[in-house]
Amino acid sequence: xxxxxxxxxxxxxxxxxxxxxxxxxxxxxxxxxxxxxxxxxxxxxxxxxxxxxxxxxxxxxxxxxxxxxxxxxxxxxxxxxxxxxxxxxxxxxxxxxxxxxxxxxxxxxxxxxxxxxxxxxxxxxxxxxxxxxxxxxxxxxxxxxxxxxxxxxxxxxxxxxxxxxxxxxxxxxxxxxxxxxxxxxxxxxxxxxxxxxxxxxxxxxxxxxxxxxxxxxxxxxxxxxxxxxxxxxxxxxxxxxxxxxxxxxxxxxxxxxxxxxxxxxxxxxxxxxxxxxxxxxxxxxxxxxxxxxxxxxxxxxxxxxxxxxxxxxxxxxxxxxxxxxxxxxxxxxxxxxxxxxxxxxxxxxxxxxxxxxxxxxxxxxxxxxxxxxxxxxxxxxxxxxxxxxxxxxxxxxxxxxxxxxxxxxxxxxxxxxxxxxxxxxxxxxxxxxxxxxxxxxxxxxxxxxxxxxxxxxxxxxxxxxxxx
Amino acid sequence: xxxxxxxxxxxxxxxxxxxxxxxxxxxxxxxxxxxxxxxxxxxxxxxxxxxxxxxxxxxxxxxxxxxxxxxxxxxxxxxxxxxxxxxxxxxxxxxxxxxxxxxxxxxxxxxxxxxxxxxxxxxxxxxxxxxxxxxxxxxxxxxxxxxxxxxxxxxxxxxxxxxxxxxxxxxxxxxxxxxxxxxxxxxxxxxxxxxxxxxxxxxxxxxxxxxxxxxxxxxxxxxxxxxxxxx
Numbered sequence: 001x002x003x004x005x006x007x008x009x010x011x012x013x014x015x016x017x018x019x020x021x022x023x024x025x026x027x028x029x030x031x032x033x034x035x036x037x038x039x040x041x042x043x044x045x046x047x048x049x050x051x052x053x054x055x056x057x058x059x060x061x062x063x064x065x066x067x068x069x070x071x072x073x074x075x076x077x078x079x080x081x082x083x084x085x086x087x088x089x090x091x092x093x094x095x096x097x098x099x100x101x102x103x104x105x106x107x108x109x110x111x112x113x114x115x116x117x118x119x120x121x122x123x124x125x126x127x128x129x130x131x132x133x134x135x136x137x138x139x140x141x142x143x144x145x146x147x148x149x150x151x152x153x154x155x156x157x158x159x160x161x162x163x164x165x166x167x168x169x170x171x172x173x174x175x176x177x178x179x180x181x182x183x184x185x186x187x188x189x190x191x192x193x194x195x196x197x198x199x200x201x202x203x204x205x206x207x208x209x210x211x212x213x214x215x216x217x218x219x220x221x222x223x224x225x226x227x228x229x230x231x232x233x234x235x236x237x238x239x240x241x242x243x244x245x246x247x248x249x250x251x252x253x254x255x256x257x258x259x260x261x262x263x264x265x266x267x268x269x270x271x272x273x274x275x276x277x278x279x280x281x282x283x284x285x286x287x288x289x290x291x292x293x294x295x296x297x298x299x300x301x302x303x304x305x306x307x308x309x310x311x312x313x314x315x316x317x318x319x320x321x322x323x324x325x326x327x328x329x330x331x332x333x334x335x336x337x338x339x340x341x342x343x344x345x346x347x348x349x350x351x352x353x354x355x356x357x358x359x360x361x362x363x364x365x366x367x368x369x370x371x372x373x374x375x376x377x378x379x380x381x382x383x384x385x386x387x388x389x390x391x392x393x394x395x396x397x398x399x400x401x402x403x404x405x406x407x408x409x410x411x412x413x414x415x416x417x418x419x420x421x422x423x424x425x426x427x428x429x430x431x432x433x434x435x436x437x438x439x440x441x442x443x444x445x446x447x448x449x450x451x452x453x454x455x456x457x458x459x460x461x462x463x464x465x466x467x468x
Numbered sequence: 469x470x471x472x473x474x475x476x477x478x479x480x481x482x483x484x485x486x487x488x489x490x491x492x493x494x495x496x497x498x499x500x501x502x503x504x505x506x507x508x509x510x511x512x513x514x515x516x517x518x519x520x521x522x523x524x525x526x527x528x529x530x531x532x533x534x535x536x537x538x539x540x541x542x543x544x545x546x547x548x549x550x551x552x553x554x555x556x557x558x559x560x561x562x563x564x565x566x567x568x569x570x571x572x573x574x575x576x577x578x579x580x581x582x583x584x585x586x587x588x589x590x591x592x593x594x595x596x597x598x599x600x601x602x603x604x605x606x607x608x609x610x611x612x613x614x615x616x617x618x619x620x621x622x623x624x625x626x627x628x629x630x631x632x633x634x635x636x637x638x639x640x641x642x643x644x645x646x647x648x649x650x651x652x653x654x655x656x657x658x659x660x661x662x663x664x665x666x667x668x669x670x671x672x673x674x675x676x677x678x679x680x681x682x683x684x685x686x687x688x689x690x691x692x693x694x695x696x697x698x699x
Contacts, residue, residue, distance in 0.1 A: 265573075270580075290575075301554070312556055
């Protein structure tokens with residue numbers, strides 16, 4: 001239990017840990033920086049008991065001064081010179097305050113930069129302090145007798161201009177830096193949290209579109225909670241695919257198995273007709289219905305194969321007009337028998353690279369559907385679009401209710417009013433067309449025409465073939 | 469008309485019995501085999517068959533295997549009974565040298581029409597008006613003996629391929645439409661999906677090219693074929 005609890009805090013393996021530690025760390029860093037910056041930015045002078053090295057430094061400087069000053073007599077100008085020399089040698093700033101006459105000797109230029117009041121304030125102190133100003137740090141006081149005069153020695157240096165010097169001068173710039181840095185860090189956190197979710201969403205969308213093979217691969221390899229979710233998703237997808245596949249397989253298997261008895265039935269009908277019942281209306285009817293079952297089985301099997309993605313594509317290159325000539329002749333012939341008319345528009349001489357059977361079967365199924373519902377006219381319009389083909393099949397029939405348009409390509413889906421045998425084929429024609437177009441990487445969409453009737457638009461990308 | 473002798477290779481014994489009942493009154497003599505090897509033995513065993521009805525889906529040795537082995541030695545016309553709903557079968561069957569195919573289950577009338585068409589193809593040719601030998605470049609065709617040769621080397625053509633070559637040679641230099649070929653050779657109207665003619669032409673081309681790799685049969689805009697002289 002303890003181990004698992006701790007592992008939840010591991011930011012590599014757990015989202016909980018990452019969010020928790022991130023916020024915790026951010027809060028701590030913010031507090032610390034705020035305190036530090038505010039200390040850096042104040043002009044207040046702080047007194048602290050001097051540390052050991054500071055005291056030693058003070059002592060050394062005092063000893064040196066005393067030793068050098070003790071060799072001969074100095075007047076006050078010479079004392080000033082001596083102070084400067086020692087300061088140079090020690091790389092330190094030395095300051096002598098004389099409480100008797102209130103004068104100050106400095107080893108460095110810039111007495112104007114330095115307000116001496118904080119030092120005077122210490123003149124009666126016995127202890128040694130570290131005095132921190134905004135740009136300097138001094139240690140003192142140390143009482144000294146030079147030339148019979150009592151002095152207070154302070155030793156220190158000017159600090160290099162710190163990073164927060166500019167901040168004091170331009171607070172808005174500091175604000176900008178803080179804003180940008182924190183924004184960057186937070187964006188990093190948000191991005192690291194959301195990136196796997198985006199990946200998961202893509203997989204979910206693909207699945208909703210009907211791609212049952214969609215898996216969240218990248219997410220599932222993660223160790224954290226999103227990774228777990230990804231693996232759960234993949235598991236679910238797997239189960240779903242298996243379920244759908246088995247459903248489809250059952251349909252295909254049944255159709256497969258039905259072929260043998262149907263073959264026998266059809267031969268038996270032939271024998272019965274041969275035995276002198278040639279003209280029996282009932283036998284003719286049985287034959288007709290057997291043929292219908294036959295076509296249905298073929299359609300179910302075709303669809304099952306298209307769906308399973310096991311369709312072998314046989315790419316062939318042919319002139320579009322030659323390719324469609326026979327089909328258009330057939331449809332035109334049938335249309336005439338019903339008193340309807342087919343008009344065809346080609347984009348001129350074009351060679352296409354398609355799987356001829358699939359391409360023709362898609363067009364035939366859509367054309368037959370149009371033929372069924374058209375009142376008088378069916379149109380087939382093909383235009384070149386870029387390197388692809390845009391094919392539109394139009395009829396002047398009743399059209400389809402808008403909410404049913406997208407379901408038009410579902411197997412066995414029939415617009416409710418048309419659920420009779422007069423108009424209906426097997427109910428698989430458009431589903432096969434959609435499958436055939438999809439397996440060639442194209443799209444198929446149905447819409448209602450403004451002037452009435454249905455328009456099925458097929459788009460096949462990059463099928464045009466340049467003869468050269 | 470002499471009684472035609474058919475060999476049926478199909479593992480469905482009930483269907484075979486029904487087919488026997490159906491076809492024998494029409495004047496065919498039907499021999500049956502229920503496995504690939506048994507059918508192959510019969511087909512290559514010296515007995516003459518006018519046509520073999522070969523089911524694709526046989527246990528163990530399938531129909532394609534049988535056809536492939538058969539074609540090494542025999543040019544007996546073969547009608548493949550392919551699985552309905554599998555387009556690939558049809559193309560493969562024709563590629564391997566079947567004369568025609570019929571998706572199973574089939575309408576019995578359709579079956580007897582196909583059988584009749586293939587048998588007529590085989591016997592009509594010698595009896596046709598064009599009995600004389602045809603010769604174009606080094607390509608010779610003799611309808612009387614059903615033999616064709618290139619540069620003196622005999623071509624192993626199936627009946628369908630021979631009939632096709634005959635038709636193309638008789639119309640040398642002229643476009644023969646696919647529609648015409650289908651009606652004359654296969655005995656049926658060409659449908660949009662029917663690739664039989666293309667497959668037979670491609671087999672014929674391959675066999676010609678094996679002897680002399682030059683283009684003799686030209687494709688014209690997908691609508692038909694033309695036999696041309698070698699340049």
